[in-house]
Amino acid sequence: MCEISAVLFCFHAITLHLWRYPMRETFLRTQQVCDRLNISATTLWRWRKAGHFPDAKSLPGSSIQGWAESTVDNWISQNFGVKGGEL
Numbered sequence: 001m002c003e004i005s006a007v008l009f010c011f012h013a014i015t016l017h018l019w020r021y022p023m024r025e026t027f028l029r030t031q032q033v034c035d036r037l038n039i040s041a042t043t044l045w046r047w048r049k050a051g052h053f054p055d056a057k058s059l060p061g062s063s064i065q066g067w068a069e070s071t072v073d074n075w076i077s078q079n080f081g082v083k084g085g086e087l
Helices: 003-020 030-037 041-050 069-080
Strands: 065-068
Touching (some): 030 041, 030 065, 030 069, 065 069
8 A cells, every 4th residue: 555545544533533433522431420429339230220320331442332422421311300420
């Protein structure tokens, strides 16, 4: 592969990645979500199992799971009528 083709391929891959996964989104792990909601990990697990809280998603190319901060903030707003995810 010539250098120009390699550069174009890398540019395309990076552009596609940024389009699919905006870099400004913060990814929250279980403990961060629990701290924000002031609940235990067991309660979060129960809420997820009962369908009361969104399921965690995996980071692309990783087994790490969590939630986009906007998902948690939207859930808080919908369930508690509080904007910005502040309880």
